[in-house]
Amino acid sequence: MPSSPTRLFVCDQCGATLPVEPEHAGKKCRCGKCGKVMLVPGDAPDEPAEPTPQYVAFNCILCDTRLSARVEDVGLKAKCPDCGKLTKVPPPPKPRPKRIPKSMHGQQYGLWGVDEAPLPKEIASRQPKFFPVWCQICDTLMHARAEQVGKHLTCPDCGGKTLFKELPREQTAQPALVADGEEYQLDESEPLPQRPVYVPQEVLNQTELEARELAEHLEYTKRDPMPAIPLVKGVSKMLLRRPVPEAVFGLAFALALELWFIANARANVSGMALALVMASYATTAVWGVVTLLAASAFWLAVLKESSEGNDRLFQPPGPVFLDWAGESFYVVFSSSMSVAPGLLFWRFVPDVPEWAGPVATAGCWLLLFPIFLLSQLENGSPLEFFSPKLVCTLLKRPGQWLLFYSEALLATGGCAAAVVGLQILSAWMLAASVLIVAGTSFLYFRLLGRLAWWLAESLAVENETNER
Structure with a gap:
């Protein structure tokens, strides 16, 4: 916005x-406040800049x-601020003459005006025409003008002479547009191809990685066909392969440490302070x-892998402590x-011998525990411990159940006898006792998993036979 041309000045009498x-x-003008007549001053000249x-x-x-x-100060001496040496001030250097580049002389490039630029065809027509000529000796490309027809051109590379016989024929430019009726037509009888779906590279990499891991897992988990009696043949394979032996020794160590804690707690009851006893x-x-929690996670891992016919524990429990709690609920x-x-x-039953109660409790556990545990795994919930489908296998496959109960009774009975015998021989045989208990527990769940595999495979074969 332009400024106003009006100027202001001050009355020298009243200051208005x-x-x-x-x-x-x-x-001349009159002051509107005091009435004094004075001359209107003009614009003060600008002071010259220093x-x-x-x-x-x-x-x-x-x-x-x-x-x-x-x-x-030329000719005087100036003191150096660093070393204090006096140095005479030299005269300023003479100005050098400006050197104008040779390209600035002569004809210069310019820009056309807005409507002054000719068409590209007109510019091309003004240019001199050159025609290609190839040397007959070294095949070097040369250019000749129209007036050089019938003359010999000297090759700049080999020096040979080449005759420029005639002008080449001019090729007429083909129209860029297709003539009417010659356009490409879509064949409506064929279905249109599906447009490609864009998949990010990260998704492709992840899918490829998962496919590779699945292929390796399938190749790694190849198992042999089920033997005739799975509860007898191939039982020890998983127990002797990693990581089951490490888990057995770890469980034995944990049991030994637990027994030591129990013994310490009992010893501290009579003599130590209450706080130490509670701790x-x-x-x-x-x-x-x-x-x-840790033992339950490993036991069920052995059972599940055995029920699938595997002879190795491919998916042991992870290191997350909270994941073990869900497995312990089943047990x-x-x-x-x-x-x-x-x-x-x-x-509640009176007049029974003292040994009858523990024997009845242990017998009920040996008889009902495999049924309840397999029912829970069949139903997928620790609260659903009854599966009619599994109970029916007691009637359909009594021989398999009888063989399992016999092996389970033999394993647990032998374990109990070995522990009692070792304790009678020496009280220092605790390490061997807990190792036998840990190994027997893994053997029991291995047998239970093999039983589940045997039942599933035999019932599947029976169903296929009935369908045929």
Whole structure:
């Protein structure tokens, strides 16, 4: 927005500010406040700007520090701020003449105006025409003008002479557009191809990685066909392959440590302070829970892998502690429901020998625990411990169940006899005892998994036979 041409000046008598137009400069006017008549002043001339001081630069003759001084000080001595040496101020260098490039002389390039530029065809027609000629000796490309027809051209490479016989025929430019009726037509009888789906590279890489891992897993988990009696042949293969032996020794160590905690807690009850006694009991309980969670996770992993016919534990429990809790529910609930009838018999049936209660409880566990646990795994919930389909296998496959119960009774009975015998021989045989208990527990779940595999395969074959 342009500024207003109105100027302001001050009355020299009353100090009032008066507006005035520039064209009234030098004329008389009256102050509107005090009435004094005065001349309107004009624009004050601009004061000339002070010339920019000129400096001369030079170096100290001792330390080569860069110094500068005014041109008026030429011939005087300037003190170096670094070393203190006095250096005479030299005169400024003579200005060098400006060198104009040769390209700035003669004809220069220019730009056409907005509507002055000719068409590309007109520009091309003004250019001299050259025609290609190839040397007959070295095949070097040369260019000739129309007036050189019938003359010999000298090759710049080999020096040979080549005759420029005639002008080449001009090729007429083909129209860029297709004539009417010659356009490409779509064949509506054929279905249109499906447009490709864009898949990000990250998804392709992830899919390829998963496919590779699946292929390796399928190749790694190839198993032999089921033997005639799975509860006898091939039982020990998984127990002797990693990581099951490490798990057996780890469970044995955890059981030994738990027994040591129990012994310590009992010893501290009579003599130690109450706080230490409570801490001992808390440590015993926490370690017992951790041992149960880890053992349950490994037991069910062995059972599941065995039920699929595998002879190796391909997917052992992970290191996440909370994942073990879900596996322990299956073992705890099925064990509780299994021993419940024996405990009720022990509690409410009178006049029974002292050994009858523990024997009844152990017998109920051996008889009902595999049924309840397999039912839970069949139903996929630790609360559903009854599966009619599994119970029917007791009637359809009694021989397989009888063989399993016999082997389970033999394993648990042998384990109990070995532990009692070792304790009678020496109280220091605790390590061997807990190792036998840990190994027997893994053997039991291995047999239970092989039984589930045997039942599933035999029933599947029976169903296929009935369908035929």
